[in-house]
Amino acid sequence: MKSKLRLVVAVATFFMCPFVVKAQVDLGIKAGLSIPNLTSGNSSNPINSGYSSRLGLDAGVHAEFHLTKRFSIQPELRYSSQGGKKDKGQAFPPTPELAAGFQAQGIPVPQYVYADYKSVAKFNYLMIPVLAKYHFGFSPKWDLYVAAGPFVSFLLNGKQEMSGTSPIFLDPAHTQPVTPPQDFNRTQDIKNDLKKANWGIDGHIGLAYHLNSRSAIFVEGGGNYGFVKIQKDKTNGENNTGAGVVVLGYSFRICDKKK
Template sequence: MKKIVLQLAALLFVASVPSINNSFAQTQIDIGIKGGLSIPNLTSSSSNNAISSGYSSRLDADAAIHAEFHLAKRFSIQPQLEYSSQGGKKNGTQAFTIPDEMRQQFPPGEAPAFLYATYKSEARINYLMLPVLAKYHFDLKKRWSAYAAAGPFVSFLLNAKNITKGSSYIYLDNAQTQPVSSQPQSFDSKDNIRGDLHRFNAGICGHLGMNYMLKKGSVFIEAGGNFGLIDIQKNEANGKNKTGAAVINIGYQFILQHVKLPVIPRKQQEN
């Protein structure tokens, strides 16, 4: 059934292009696999929430499989299923939500929204992403070609952890002039934060790539990125952040099949 739908869609495309006058047109389908490096960061969407700010990039893995449907000589559509690592890290003085056991140290209603300490933290957030990319190809010398691809994506949250390390005195202020602890406190912890985040995200992504043709396929290298358009936290008390990552991948794709489709001559279409 899927093959019939694909053939019908390709038939409508080639029939609508008047410059095609061959008796048959071919739709090429490629299957590819790729893997590489994700360099994600968390962008703050809230100017007055100290928890959201201060993130820098971390390093992790990115991997995907894709199908490429060649609808014209230079144009194709590429849906892909991608494992995407997101998140960010902090190293230094940072804000954290006041724990319940420390809240009791303050008079009722006078506990601050945040406390401050110096330690390391890393948010590791992994998604299963489904982009659908429009792809345009450029011919280069001999077996080489280049391409640009862009499109929207939706993603599903797989897991999320916040890992903290270090020990520090705790302060009321970011300048560390008002201590509230008499001795350093341990911040060694690994917390599951999946329940604090939205299960789904959506955004835009794209990349530029170079392709080298082989006998039955091609190898390629590409670089690009993705950016989520939805704030990931359910509760604004935990901050407001959007995901995003730079991505570098290498991969291989092979020609799965050619589908031959009859082209309706232009004169017959007019009659």
């Protein structure tokens, strides 16, 4: 862990150095609530649909380079919770055992089967946004601002937590059971089923209160959306990540603009 922290500090210092001599620089830390969900776009894959939002953590650090009185550039390093949940109506490809049972009975193996159980998809990413930030600055103490820009993110882990019991059905209306009730209480590691990287757009609106000339506390609300379909295999779905985010933070000026 210490070696990883040193690497992060070294990389941040490398990128900061060209700006430090030319701009005011603030360092900030923030943490709060991520409210992610998985969207399916126009896909007809039944695995994609039915997700609702779950709750998770969003936390990170940033460096803000003030290029003018109003405009700044803010790279960030964030832990971002993504995913979603389903309360019922799950669709999934038949297991090899189910497929063999269908074949033994002379029934064509369906592309999907269905069951009623709860599942929560939890994906956590290391997100690196680079935001353009505009300050309205309507008083010496208060600062209203907006920020937006692209991000890249890298998958840290991925799992699916399932709970409940249900027969497995042949149809989405759950009128044709093909098994007795099954136990779905388990957690699956699905990291290897997901693409390792994502990219998209991130943004927020914020309000800061300046405690003095060098430090401030702030609250931000915004969100992010990933443009990459996260599953490697379309059989497992074709979803995009996205989340609403609300955070509290603290910033401190480490460098004033050189004269």
